[in-house]
Amino acid sequence: MSTVLVTGGAGYIGSHAVRALANLNYQVIVLDNLIYGHREAIVNSEVRFVEGDIANKALVIDILKTYKVDAVMHFAAFAYVGESVTEPTKYYNNNLAASITLLDAMREAGCKNIIFSSTCASYGSPKYMPIDEAHPQEPINPYGASKWMLERVIKDYHHAYGINYAFLRYFNASGCSADGLIGEDHDPEPHLIPLILKAIKGERDAITVFGTDYETPDGTCVRDYIHVEDLADAHIKAFTYLLSGKGPVICNLGTGVGYSVKEMIDAAERATGKKVPVKYGERRAGDPSHLVANAEKAWKELGWKARYVNIEEIIATAWKWENGERSGRYGKN
């Protein structure tokens, strides 16, 4: 059975991928420094967990060699867009420099495959819609730039050292596992859906809509919300694709349907049957008005498409997590 090292596997998206991989009996090793992740998010007891940093080259080489790792799924990164503008050093050091150390460890250990968590934030302000993979990459914040730069480094490592890659450019990750067992728990939480649900629960005063004067039908930003279990499925398809000798490959992961912030609030009211307390505020710096994927390439190349296309259903999975045993929060690590 093939073996995969999942960096950032204790985080939101990584933990859903780890569970999906383990359920398919792949051998999984997670490397996470738990800065933002949660040990309890890894629910399969057969998964090996290593608490450590991707910048620890000797540790990564040891893991890759000991377990004869076939591919690395590289989720580990910082992902607060706003913070990246005020503290770019954090983003270039972790998302770029530490990731280059990871690539060098792969090179030295002879591990030839990487599936990299890239982002629609690497495109910057859209020049046309929906966004396909040929769209120019002109990121407008250091977070998006750090991801775009790492894509460039990996391409050069491919040419020079034969490292094969899949770049998965996700749009807005959303929802939680269908059974409500694992979910999204960021501190602080930047993402729209959990913030709306926490406002419904009274854990926050209200959701603040960031800007009502965008050039969109209702003036609020439009995004493409892709379910986290669909993302996990795409990683498995990319993994088997690379292991079958195909690649490199670059794919957007989205549903192809955009929802405005106001539409998301309405959908959350329908999904939960509760009223959302709403405030209206200024635009958030660095937010493009529209981000919607053309994800046809993922279908053609990987045979992947989103199974969750109904936004209420996506929100309902997050609501289940918010009302589950953990009430939307893991304990302290």
Ligand SMILES: NC(=O)c1ccc[n+]([C@@H]2O[C@H](COP(=O)([O-])OP(=O)(O)OC[C@H]3O[C@@H](n4cnc5c(N)ncnc54)[C@H](O)[C@@H]3O)[C@@H](O)[C@H]2O)c1
């Ligand atoms: N959430 C989204 O909408 C979205 C969209 C596009 C791309 N992405 C990318 O997907 C990946 C996962 O995002 P997420 O929302 O699950 O974030 P997350 O913060 O929940 O998960 C990231 C994990 O990486 C770990 N980590 C960070 N730096 C590390 C390091 N140097 N060494 C070891 N572990 C480290 C953290 O502790 C955390 O568990 C990130 O690369 C992010 O940029 C996320």
Ligand SMILES: O=c1ccn([C@@H]2O[C@H](COP(=O)(O)OP(=O)(O)O[C@H]3O[C@H](CO)[C@H](O)[C@H](O)[C@H]3O)[C@@H](O)[C@H]2O)c(=O)[nH]1
């Ligand atoms: O309190 C809030 C939070 C968000 N929003 C709006 O809701 C939409 C979604 O915002 P999120 O913060 O949930 O997600 P982003 O669109 O900022 O996502 C970006 O950052 C992510 C990383 O966190 C991913 O990389 C993703 O690809 C990239 O588009 C945006 O229009 C935002 O302005 C609000 O109105 N109020």
